[in-house]
Amino acid sequence: MVSSAGDPEREFRDFVAARSTALLRTAYLLSGDWGAAEDLLQVSLTKTYLAWRRIERIEAVEPYARKVLVNTATSWWRRRWHGERPTEVLPERAISDGLDARLERDALWAHVKELPARQRAVLVLRFYEDLSEVDTAALLGVSVGTVKSQCSRALATLRRRLGEQGIEPGARAPQTAKETVR
Structure with a gap:
């Protein structure tokens, strides 16, 4: 397809002019988004250009460019966060900022600190350190x-005490004690 007899810059431009539409279609099929496909094609063509002098001698320039396209798409898919995508209609759901959970945690630990020392020790060993009743008893000597x-x-x-403050046990998803302390 491309001979090494001409100007490499011109040969690359000719390749891009001839094959970029087909490569863009492939990029779209890989990414599912035209904007991402254009970005993907641009990066892939840049990588192909950087290797151009090495690959211009072979007849398989387009398969090489397509392979770069697929590898780049795979790399992006692995690295990029896919949680946010532009949309015409925004979802109608509230998202918690975690303030309620932090307030409940702080209230819980304020009350834990007020417990008698032995009760506090039992709770910490049983639920924070995740010790069995037998291990807790042995450690405390009881x-x-x-x-x-x-x-x-x-x-x-x-x-x-938490009920008096309007905090119902089990109102939220269960957490481990270690997560509660953090």
């Missing part, structure tokens, strides 16, 4: 029954 009763009393106290 019986498993004591761990159970202290845990039950602490949770009842927290439920009551």
